[in-house]
Amino acid sequence: MDTSGLPRTPTLVPPTPQVHASFLAAMAEFRAEGRGDRQDHTMVGREIREHCATWHTPAGFDEFVRELRSQAREETPRPAGFVPSTTLWWVAGPVYLGRIAVRHRLNQSLRELGGHIGYDVRPTARRRGHATAMLRAVLPVARDLGITSALVTCDVDNVASRRVIEANGGVLEDQRGDKLRFWVPTGA
Template sequence: MPQLTTPHVRFRASFADAMKEFEAEGRGAVGDDTSIGQDLRRWRRRWHDPAVFASYVAGLRAEADETIPMIRPGRVHCTTLWYVDGDTYLGRIAIRHSLTGWLREQGGHIGYDVRPTARRRGHATAMLRDALPVARNLGLAEVLVTCDHDNAGSRKVIEANGGVFEDRRGLKLRYWVATGAGQA
């Protein structure tokens, strides 16, 4: 049964395969400013080294620790969880603890990606559903989730999780999703 989990080195082989799938669809190219795009450009040639992958995983985990100052400009603390089935990496979801101006306009509190060979199976809907209590535990009563205006699949994922449309800003649709904070 697929579940969210903290990033761990045991998923290295499956994670690397997933990143190759993302790369094959054009992710990681110059101009891809998504988390996966940035990670591909920064790490893809080094993930094969177990020590480097361990450093990557440790960095993801450290980004969630609010007692550690963020060293990369423009970044906020972020809890990254991987969606796995056994030892198979299916995707990731990132829960940003706060919003910068850009995140408020474009990126939102939560971003998610499902590897291409695992899409259209309900994983993104389940990932977002399972991440909402994590966001609630971070003190977020509601989260901003955005998607490209032409991404019907992501729009359905957000709406299936109670997303309430606020507006469109440029190419992004913006939704607010209650996390259940304050509910009995």
């Protein structure tokens, strides 16, 4: 543990205000990649569009953290087409390295494109095994939600993400449009 009270070894934690400064730096990295524009339909892209104006203040960031945590509850209001999801952050002490979310169930859109699990690693932390470790660490969470085999998708040209999925036991089912669809056993 360090002074933040968070483990120094990368681990999954619920969203926490303790990584505020590092989170903001990570979002700046994503924005420098062009993330957050209207064509970016990822979790990070949507969050940048919806929250970047307020998460710079401690109060705004606290509200963002509360909102993310609330999305795991069935009764939480959410936009049409969204399902309950558990978001966890991959952190090492006060350093935000990435995020992963487990959608509790599939709807038609998620069955085609999004899957049960989506993840992002901040640009400066890539190519260090974080995505593989995050996916491995979240599979028990999916299992505890009753998901026996998690659908995980990636773009056809995203070789790194395909390797992450396959390293965690993902079996390719098919390709739909520009997405590859894999089923990853959760150990259930």
